[in-house]
Amino acid sequence: MAIATMDELVAGMAAGQQMGFHKVSLANSTSGLPMSLWTAAGSPGAGSTPASGAGVAPTNATGGCLAFTDPGGADSAYLTAIELAGSTAGQWSLIDRLVHTSGLDGTVTTSQTVNSAAITRPDATGEGVELFVECYTQLGASNRTLTVTYTNQAGTGSRTGTALIPPNMRVGGMSAVALQAGDTGVRSVQSVILSASTGTAGNFGMTLLRRVATLAANNAAQGVQHDVFDLGMPNINSGACLAFMMYAAATSTGTMQGLLRTATG
């Protein structure tokens, strides 16, 4: 089924889910770079560092994600409202973590194998999937470039993209991988190579994600609300591992809290 009328929307919202959340602040190394709130304490509790190597395809059963329950039968789930406020201004994205890995070393300057796990949700082609570097243990003081070899949305391998590794990249730090010209998504990651050592081994990995919604607050503490028409009623796929990332207008993400709602139909 799909929600196709206003009455179905109302019925779906009345039967939908509500997920409250709050997260403590994470320190960022550089204002304006994205930060993952995956390992931030709060409610839900912090997520764990993913498996190394190929990583895993997390689901709504993975500790650290919002408590999303799959709709039953042939129904679909839709995001219909989100309200959020934080002590730092910025832009938050609700994301579905499709695949995440760890175990990459910030001092190794030869090719490091990833061969990431396969995407399992309906995004399996990788169309529209974004790729980020994500830090789980702080890296060294030298900024570097990471070259990533990946398979694109069409299944073409040996594609390359680059990401900035900022100085002292902290836990939760993320950096977007710029895809090769013409690519519109990522299906899997095969390997990465640093331009030079960052100075500290640390621990970082690759995260494939799909953005569900993005909202911004220009001023701290004021908060922001989007209803179903603001959001465009995006689908939340069954098994979605829902979490947040943030572009903070400061060198910390600040505390944040909010609520999101879904409709089922």
Add this chain to the structure above:
Amino acid sequence: MTVTSVADLNSGVRTSPFFKAITPNFGQNVNLGSSWKLGVVPDVGVTPPTGVGEVTTSATVGALSIPAPASGNQMYLRSFRASLVESSHASPVLLFDRLVHTSGLVANITTEQAVNSVAVARGTSGEGVLAFMEVYTAIGGTGSTVSMTYTNQDGTTGKVSPTTAFSGGTSPPTGALIPLCLAAGDTGVRSVESVTLGISTGTAGDFGITLARRIASVYAQNDVVTNGFTPSPGRKADFLDCLSPIYEDACLWFVTTRTTGTASSRLMGELGFVDA
């Protein structure tokens, strides 16, 4: 029965107004402020029992009076309007169903303090339930940390939360509210067994644990004025933002973020309900 159409939303809408007098320095030095011990509508809430506390209901003194649904019907929140009247108090206004509350804990010791709270019972096994440290008599001004041992949403006992820091400088007053983090992977709280502070705040005071389920929120604008009585524009959430089931015996409760203002402020508005 349940809401299944737009027509259901427009049939028999009933409202419950609220008006809270917010004291200066509300929630000072912590994240949030609880309106539970503030008047006027609803009335000043009762200080919870010590020890295991109690399950709160719509009959608990301090809960917002809400209409009862017709027999066999389910009540829904249809709209939420709120404004804050005060200089420079920009804040979300959060609406919770207050499920369990306790008191009798002191803030000048660092040994484990037993709570063994009653378990949440209304519409949840603990999934999505948030836990707060709530101050009923001002505690000391020395910054500290708090952690809890609790039973999670799956009924697993002995879960230990990460420590949550709260800053010092000015004693967190009555109403100071600190959200507590959960252990990695947890998504709710069924009951709280104990609480431990990292450092004595210097004053015993009185605090407790509040377990609550979030329902809706609106975000009142920052409206810097000089006389303290100019209304902020206020904000409104309609059914597109906030359609939520409300349990018949819900203990509805408001929370805002802190203000460091020296003027008093007022939180006022109304909730709209439908039942179907």
